[in-house]
Amino acid sequence: MKSDFEIITKEKERWGKIYTDIYYAIDNISPFLSEDFLKRKKFYAKGKVLKDYMKLLEEEEQKSNKKGFFSRFTSPDEGKINSYKASNRETFTQLENCSKCACFNCVVECSFKTCTSCRRNSHIKSCDHNKLNVRVHDNFTLDLTNNDTGKEDKFKVLATLEDCEKDQEYIIIENIRDINDRYILYLYAGIKEDTYGEITDEDEFNFISQRFETLEA
Known part of the structure; x- marks a missing residue:
């Protein structure tokens, strides 16, 4: 009882x-x-x-x-x-x-996708209301194959970011077996599956990296 x-x-x-x-x-x-x-x-x-x-x-x-x-x-x-x-x-x-999301008490009618791009077990951790937001995830992993080696590894998704000015999304992943093996990639959300692309612009890469590192600090 x-x-x-x-x-x-x-x-x-x-x-x-x-x-x-x-x-x-x-x-x-x-x-x-x-x-x-x-x-x-x-x-x-x-x-x-x-x-x-x-x-x-x-x-x-x-x-x-x-x-x-x-x-x-x-x-x-x-x-x-x-x-x-x-x-x-x-x-x-x-x-x-x-209840943990940065959008929860926000009164800005922004241009971000916000709730429409929300994945299971995720929430927006940081948002500047104008250009970039950072979304963190729980238990979100990817099995990816290295194009150079042909080797498949499992990666933990550390964050996804949205730049609403460029209408571009990014994904930051970390090898589960090697925490020093990290990648920042373009994220192209699809109906059936997502695809990823290499960022060749150094300034763009550094900008995304710095924003995430600020969140980690």
Whole structure:
């Protein structure tokens, strides 16, 4: 019984904070953004999933506190709670990342792709609102083949960057077996798969490298 109530308490503490942050953010930014731009933000469209989850937790907690005639208390329906989370797993992950994103409380109607280019388990870490933003990722890896050696290696994606002035995206990757083996490449997002290209302009390469190094520092 105690563990059942502890589960609800922990869930309310974790997701209750994110739920509160989301609706505070919506209230704060709504007066400054057009309805069309506001609707592009994923947490605006998907926040109801978390709202319904908080309602479910509250109902289960209240039900469990009611004393029955033949038994003292009824345990929370943990299966119902887990089922709801499982069926909305992607949305829960998305909303958690939204709460950490630089776009979360932003009131600038910028030219970045922002939410439309958001990948699973990612969020924008840094944004200057005009030219460049930097997106970080969790558990995003690529299997790439070296064109010179023909050898395939697995790379961890450290960040993707968007330059909205050039309408160009970049990707920074690191060899999982050798942290000194890093690459900065052009990123061309595709419907079925992404493609990559070599950056030949030294100034452009250095600019992207410096922006990422500033984030790492």
